[in-house]
Amino acid sequence: MLMMPTPGTAGHALIEPTADVDATAEVGADTRVWHLAQVREHATIGSGCILGRGSYIGPGVILGSNCKVQNYALIYEPAVLEDGVFVGPAVVFTNDVFPRAVNPDTSIKDADDWHSVGVHVGTGASIGARAVCIAPVSIGRWALVAAGAVVTKNVPDYAVVAGVPARRIGWVGRAGIPLRAEDDGRLTCPATGEHFHERDGVLMAEGDPR
Amino acid sequence: MTTDAGAVRAIWIAPSADVDPRAVLGDGSTVADRAQVREFARLGPGCAIGRAVYLGPGVILGRQCTVQDFALLYEPTLLEERVHVGPGAVFTNDRYPRAVSPAGRRKTTADWDLVGVTVRTGASVGANAVCVAPLTIGRWAVVADGSVVTADVPEYALMDGIPARRVHWVGQSGARLNHVGPGLFRCPVTGAHYGEHNGTLHPLGFAPR
Numbered sequence: 001m002l003m004m005p006t007p008g009t010a011g012h013a014l015i016e017p018t019a020d021v022d023a024t025a026e027v028g029a030d031t032r033v034w035h036l037a038q039v040r041e042h043a044t045i046g047s048g049c050i051l052g053r054g055s056y057i058g059p060g061v062i063l064g065s066n067c068k069v070q071n072y073a074l075i076y077e078p079a080v081l082e083d084g085v086f087v088g089p090a091v092v093f094t095n096d097v098f099p100r101a102v103n104p105d106t107s108i109k110d111a112d113d114w115h116s117v118g119v120h121v122g123t124g125a126s127i128g129a130r131a132v133c134i135a136p137v138s139i140g141r142w143a144l145v146a147a148g149a150v151v152t153k154n155v156p157d158y159a160v161v162a163g164v165p166a167r168r169i170g171w172v173g174r175a176g177i178p179l180r181a182e183d184d185g186r187l188t189c190p191a192t193g194e195h196f197h198e199r200d201g202v203l204m205a206e207g208d209p210r
Numbered sequence: 211m212t213t214d215a216g217a218v219r220a221i222w223i224a225p226s227a228d229v230d231p232r233a234v235l236g237d238g239s240t241v242a243d244r245a246q247v248r249e250f251a252r253l254g255p256g257c258a259i260g261r262a263v264y265l266g267p268g269v270i271l272g273r274q275c276t277v278q279d280f281a282l283l284y285e286p287t288l289l290e291e292r293v294h295v296g297p298g299a300v301f302t303n304d305r306y307p308r309a310v311s312p313a314g315r316r317k318t319t320a321d322w323d324l325v326g327v328t329v330r331t332g333a334s335v336g337a338n339a340v341c342v343a344p345l346t347i348g349r350w351a352v353v354a355d356g357s358v359v360t361a362d363v364p365e366y367a368l369m370d371g372i373p374a375r376r377v378h379w380v381g382q383s384g385a386r387l388n389h390v391g392p393g394l395f396r397c398p399v400t401g402a403h404y405g406e407h408n409g410t411l412h413p414l415g416f417a418p419r
Contacts, residue, residue, distance in 0.1 A: 035228065036244065048316050053246060053264065066316040068309035071264050071282055084310035089264075089282045089300050124314070126307045129282075129300040130340045130358075147302060148340045148358030148372050164372050176306035192312050 019051075028065065046083065058095070064123070078118035079135075086126040088147065093119040093133045122157065124174055131166075144172045158196065158203040171196065171203050219256075233265075236273065248285075260297065272331070284343075286326035293329045296337035296355065301327040303343050330365070334384060339374075352380050366404065366411040379404065379411050 013027040021027060021039040028047030036054045039045065043057045046065035051057065055069045058077035063069075067081050070089040075081075079093045095116040102108055117136035121127070125139045128147035133139065138154045145151055146162035146169075155161050160170040160178065171179045173189030179196060180188050187196040187203070195206040219238030223229050229247040236255030241247060245263040254273035259265065263277050266285035277283065277295045284303040289295070303324045310316055325344035329335065333347045336355035347353065348365035357374040368378040368386065379387045381397030387404060390396045395404040395411070403414040 035246070054262065066310050066314070068317075072262075072280065084308075084314055084316075086307050086309035088302070088307060089284070090280075090298065124308065124310060126309070128307065128340075129302045129342070130298075130338065144306075146358075147300070147342045147360075148356075162373070172306075174308075174312035176308045194312075 013045075025057075034071075040077070052089070070129075075119075076116075076135075078116055079120070080118060081121045082123040082125075082141070084124045085121045087121075088127055088129040088131065090130045091127050091132070093135065095119075095135050097135070125155075126176060142172065142174050142176075144176060156202055158205075168201075171198070173205075227259075242279070254291070266303070278337075283327075286324055288326060288328045290329065290331040290349075292332050294334040295329075296335055296339065298338040299335050299340070301341045301343065303327075305343065332382060333363075350380065350382050352384055364410055379406070 011030050013031040015021055015033040016035045018035045019033045019037045021033060022041040024041045025039045025043040027045045030047050031045055031049040033051045034053045037051045039057045040059040042060045045063045048066040049063055050068045052069055052071040054072040056074045058075060060077050061075055061079045063081045064083035066083055067085045069087045072089060073087045073091040075093045076095040095118060096114055097117055100109060103113055119133045119135045120138040122139060122141035124142040127145045130147060131145045131149045133151045137151055140155050140157035142158050143155045144160045149162050149166040150164040152165045158171050159168045160172050161167060162169050171187055173179055173192055173194055175189055175191035177191050180190055182188055196203050221235050222240045224241060224243040226243045227241045227245045229241055230249040232249040233247045233251040235253045238255050239253050239257040241259040242261040244261055245259050247265045248267040250268040251265045253271045256274040257271050258276045260277055260279035262280045264282045268285050269283055269287045271289045272291035274291060275289045275293045278297040280297055281295045281299045283301045287301045303326060304322055305325055308317060327341045327343045328346040330349040332350040335353045338355060339353045339357045341359045345362050347363040350365060351363045351367045353359055354370035357370055358372040359369060360373045363369055366379050367376045368380045370377045379395055381387055381400060381402055383397055383399035385397060385399045387395035387397055393406045404411050405414050
């Protein structure tokens with residue numbers, strides 16, 4: 001996981017009394033857990049994160065540093081978020097490809113009757129309000145999922161995806177602003193001036209080590 | 211239809227709701243369980259705020275608005291009068307959301323420009339719809355359940371889909387209008403007539419029967 005600088009001096013996590021943080025969960029310094037949020041057992045939350053009102057972080061879910069999870073977002077296990085990920089209000093990350101309450105013989109399913117699959121979100125990516133990411137799926141670094149999208153397949157780095165099912169409609173830079181096409185075929189971020197090249201559906205930043 | 215006549219009615223706030231003391235609630239407004247009304251929000255008289263609703267700082271609601279369970283209205287949302295927001299609807303405030311700056315530092319509210327959703331008198335937003343700010347929803351328009359609205363909505367428009375497109379016209383009753391002549395529509399509920407001109411709809415104010 002790419003580590004990024006944490007602003008300010010390290011302090012204790014701030015957890016609202018109505019939040020429900022399991023004793024076995026780890027919550028990093030300067031992280032804020034708002035009212036009615038639930039962090040389940042063995043979840044690991046990095047430093048400088050914000051977990052909004054009523055949000056749900058499933059057992060063993062991992063969040064890097066400086067992630068922002070907005071109100072009532074539901075992140076089911078085994079999701080992994082790298083650093084600086086934005087998860088909008090009412091977003092859902094699922095964990096079951098073929099959801100059923102019961103087995104074919106109508107007996108109720110228990111933990112041994114299905115395999116949980118996870119959503120992986122790369123550094124700096126943003127998931128818009130009420131989007132659904134259907135596991136197993138991977139969201140690339142600095143990608144942007146539009147509000148209300150339903151993501152069913154992997155999203156490349158820097159891609160903007162929208163709709164149901166989500167399709168790529170453009171590219172963004174790290175500032176989240178759509179890239180501008182230049183005459184020489186490059187793409188430029190209007191905010192940072194950073195240049196990008198697209199090849200075979202993959203976007204690479206100039207000077208990107210990858 | 212409710213009226214403003216009669217005695218001043220009491221405000222009711224559920225014990226588990228979280229209403230900031232700096233918020234202002236109009237007479238007869240109600241706030242249900244576990245809703246949060248943030249600082250400086252202002253609600254007109256007769257508003258009904260459902261369970262677990264979130265109203266951001268400084269959000270403004272005119273009279274007789276209904277905001278149903280789990281709707282999330284981020285600042286600077288503005289609802290005029292008699293606006294209906296269905297359960298689970300979300301009004302955003304950031305066109306280009308990021309948790310961090312390009313350099314990886316955590317963003318604060320000073321790091322982005324808030325943009326808002328304005329909903330004009332009488333409009334309805336369906337269940338689980340998302341309105342992506344900045345935009346304005348015109349008077350008496352209807353946004354269908356689950357739609358994602360990304361641009362301004364004309365008055366009396368029925369919007370549906372992701373992204374939402376206009377699929378029909380509706381009257382003040384919310385019913386779809388019948389097409390009764392060139393550029394002429396009639397509400398099957400009230401009998402009112404409307405004229406369409408250059409992509410906008412206007413009440414005619416008379417009833418050619």
